[in-house]
Amino acid sequence: MEANALLRQLKMFLEGKLKRRQNRKTKEKQVRFFHLSDMFQNYEISVNALLNKCARVYAAPFY
Numbered sequence: 665m666e667a668n669a670l671l672r673q674l675k676m677f678l679e680g681k682l683k684r685r686q687n688r689k690t691k692e693k694q695v696r697f698f699h700l701s702d703m704f705q706n707y708e709i710s711v712n713a714l715l716n717k718c719a720r721v722y723a724a725p726f727y
Contacts, residue, residue, distance in 0.1 A: 674701075696721050 697718065704714045 693721055 700709070700714055700717050700721075703709045704711070709717070
């Protein structure tokens with residue numbers, strides 16, 4: 665379900681239709697996801713590595 669929503673948002677963003685304001689943290693996460701997506705599409709990382717790295721983006725920081 666969330667994956668479909670993310671794909672729709674990505675498509676809208678690439679088409680220039682997604683223009684809402686984002687807070688800094690959300691924008692930073694989105695940049696990380698685009699970078700990870702590029703790495704995966706260029707066969708630089710595996711599916712397992714992609715999922716692990718995406719999970720780390722959402723993980724709470726340890727202090």
